[in-house]
Amino acid sequence: xxxxxxxxxxxxxxxxxxxxxxxxxxxxxxxxxxxxxxxxxxxxxxxxxxxxxxxxxxxxxxxxxxxxxxxxxxxxxxxxxxxxxxxxxxxxxxxxxxxxxxxxxxxxxxxxxxxxxxxxxxxxxxxxxxxxxxxxxxxxxxxxxxxxxxxxxxxxxxxx
Amino acid sequence: xxxxxxxxxxxxxxxxxxxxxxxxxxxxxxxxxxxxxxxxxxxxxxxxxxxxxxxxxxxxxxxxxxxxxxxxxxxxxxxxxxxxxxxxxxxxxxxxxxxxxxxxxxxxxxxxxxxxxxxxxxxxxxxxxxxxxxxxxxxxxxxxxxxxxxxxxxxxxxxxxxxxxxxxxxxxxxxxxxxxxxxxxxxxxxxxxxxxxxxxxxxxxxxxxxxxxxxxxx
Numbered sequence: 001x002x003x004x005x006x007x008x009x010x011x012x013x014x015x016x017x018x019x020x021x022x023x024x025x026x027x028x029x030x031x032x033x034x035x036x037x038x039x040x041x042x043x044x045x046x047x048x049x050x051x052x053x054x055x056x057x058x059x060x061x062x063x064x065x066x067x068x069x070x071x072x073x074x075x076x077x078x079x080x081x082x083x084x085x086x087x088x089x090x091x092x093x094x095x096x097x098x099x100x101x102x103x104x105x106x107x108x109x110x111x112x113x114x115x116x117x118x119x120x121x122x123x124x125x126x127x128x129x130x131x132x133x134x135x136x137x138x139x140x141x142x143x144x145x146x147x148x149x150x151x152x153x154x155x156x157x158x159x160x
Numbered sequence: 161x162x163x164x165x166x167x168x169x170x171x172x173x174x175x176x177x178x179x180x181x182x183x184x185x186x187x188x189x190x191x192x193x194x195x196x197x198x199x200x201x202x203x204x205x206x207x208x209x210x211x212x213x214x215x216x217x218x219x220x221x222x223x224x225x226x227x228x229x230x231x232x233x234x235x236x237x238x239x240x241x242x243x244x245x246x247x248x249x250x251x252x253x254x255x256x257x258x259x260x261x262x263x264x265x266x267x268x269x270x271x272x273x274x275x276x277x278x279x280x281x282x283x284x285x286x287x288x289x290x291x292x293x294x295x296x297x298x299x300x301x302x303x304x305x306x307x308x309x310x311x312x313x314x315x316x317x318x319x320x321x322x323x324x325x326x327x328x329x330x331x332x333x334x335x336x337x338x339x340x341x342x343x344x345x346x347x348x349x350x351x352x353x354x355x356x357x358x359x360x361x362x363x364x365x366x367x368x369x370x371x372x373x374x375x376x377x378x
Contacts, residue, residue, distance in 0.1 A: 024303055027209055101289070101296040103319075105304060107312055112300035114292055120215075121286045127277055129227040130215035134181065134205040137188055137195050142205055144179070145231065151176045151265055152227040155164070155240045156207075156218060158183045158329075159190040160336035 022110040023052040023091070029110075037083070042092040042104075042111050049089045053113075057089060069098055129154070161198035163242030167258060168202045175229070176265045178202035181212050183221055185302050185333055209302055213329045214295040217287050220328035220361040224257070226264060226274070234264070234274040236283060239361040250361065256369045272367050294324035298334075305337060314343050328360050 021032045021042065030052040035043045050056055054064050057080065061070035071079045071094075079097075081088045092111065095102045101114035114120075123130050129152075133143040144152070161180070168178050180202060182191035187208035195204050212218065216225060216237060224240025227233055241247075241254045260273040268274065275283070301316030317334035321344075324330060331344075331351065340347050352360060 022303075024300070027211065027299070029303060101292040103293070103296045103300045103316065105300060105312060105316065108304060108309060110300060110303060112296050112303070114214075114296040114299070117286065117289070117292065120292060123233070124281070124284050124286060127232045127280055127284075129225065129231055129233045132207075132211055132215060134207050134211070136203065136205055137192055142179075142203055144227070147177050147179065147227075148231055149175075149229050151174075151229060151268070153176070153178045153240075153261060154181065154212075154216075154225040154227060155178065155242075156181045156183050156212060156221045156223045157161075157194075158221045158333065159186070159194060160184070160332050 019109055022108070024110065024112045025053045026113075026115070035088070036086075037081070037088060041090050043081070043088040044091050046087050046089055049091060053091070055094075057087075062089075062094060069094075072097070161194065161200050163254075164202065165198065165200045167242065167261065168200070171262070171265050172201070174265050180204045182206045183210055183213055183218075183329055183333065184208060185210070185305055185337060190336075208306070209299055210295070210329060210333070213327075214299070217291065218329060218362070219326050220332075223362060226261075228269060228274070232277075233280060233284075234269060236275075236280065237362045238364040239359075250359070252361075252364065256366050257364065259368055260366050288324075291324045291327075294320040294322075294327065294330065297323065298330050301334070310337065314338065318344065 019034050021034070023030050023032055023042070023044070030048075032044055032048045032052060037043045044052065046057055055062050056064065058068065061068035063069075078093050079090050081090070091113075092102060092104075095113050098116055100116050103112045104110070129144060131144050133141050135141050144154075164178055164180060168176075180200070182195075182204065184191040184206065185208055187206055191206050207213075216223070218237055220239070222240045222242075223237050224235070225233060225237060226235035239250075239252055240257060241250075241252055242258070243254050247253065264271040264273050297316045298320035301313035301320065304310070304313040304316065314334070317330065317337075320330045321327070321334065332348065335344060335348070
């Protein structure tokens with residue numbers, strides 16, 4: 001375990017130390033306070049984890065709605081770290097674990113987490129057209145599911 | 161838009177809706193003028209995060225998807241021109257597509273143009289993980305652009321283009337936000353040339369077209 005923590009420390013020297021971070025999760029941007037832990041990973045407090053992603057760390061795993069993702073027992077310290085009174089959670093390592101496409105802008109400290117493959121590909125089983133909610137020109141939101149019971153031609157265009 | 165409005169006026173009494181989606185990072189600023197000029201009666205939505213591009217794995221505009229009354233896809237992504245304004249460039253005739261839509265609106269799932277569940281399962285593929293990552297890169301770039309950091313967005317747009325070179329949405333949109341030549345070292349014309357005649361959209365394979373090309377051969 002100590003060796004693992006050392007490794008984290010070693011990569012940290014290559015990375016920036018804390019500053020405010022932005023996390024974009026399911027298209028929603030959340031500003032997070034700086035981390036006291038210099039690291040190339042994204043360590044967040046448990047409170048920030050829930051604020052940005054709605055995930056909660058429980059004994060059985062990292063949970064949201066109906067689903068829980070157990071943390072690998074032998075690698076727990078790579079995900080959860082207690083420092084003084086604060087418990088930190090490694091959100092970027094968790095994204096790797098659940099195979100979320102993740103990108104990062106170093107200059108602006110912005111992290112982007114895309115949907116898990118099983119979310120992206122859910123419609124391959126159901127054949128149901130992926131749901132979305134988008135605004136019209138007046139800002140009024142419309143969902144695809146509002147149109148159930150009708151035949152719908154979905155067609156894209158662009159100004160470019 | 162006038163073409164779609166004409167089709168909508170013709171078919172709207174038959175339980176048929178058009179949802180037209182602008183894939184525009186600039187949102188209302190960029191997509192708005194076309195909407196206020198055309199004032200279509202059908203639903204027009206603005207997708208400034210290219211969400212529909214990602215959800216449906218689309219590679220260009222215009223792309224059409226048919227969705228039945230139960231919300232099931234009965235024709236997946238295919239090029240969806242409503243008229244022949246740009247036929248000189250891409251060579252796709254709009255008429256067979258409009259004919260196909262009319263047939264589907266009349267006959268529903270029994271239309272020869274509506275694809276069965278079995279065939280649909282065979283056609284649809286899980287998203288390529290590189291394309292999922294490309295979508296994330298592009299969306300991160302869009303966030304930086306939307307928050308006034310357009311220059312910082314460019315490396316992410318480039319990375320999205322590298323990870324998903326088939327996506328013309330990622331190319332054309334990024335070029336439109338700055339300068340294709342200065343920032344990306346290319347132009348639309350140059351990129352199309354590189355394809356050597358391969359399509360830069362999702363091709364259509366309509367039963368009424370297959371028949372016509374067979375006729376020509378005979």
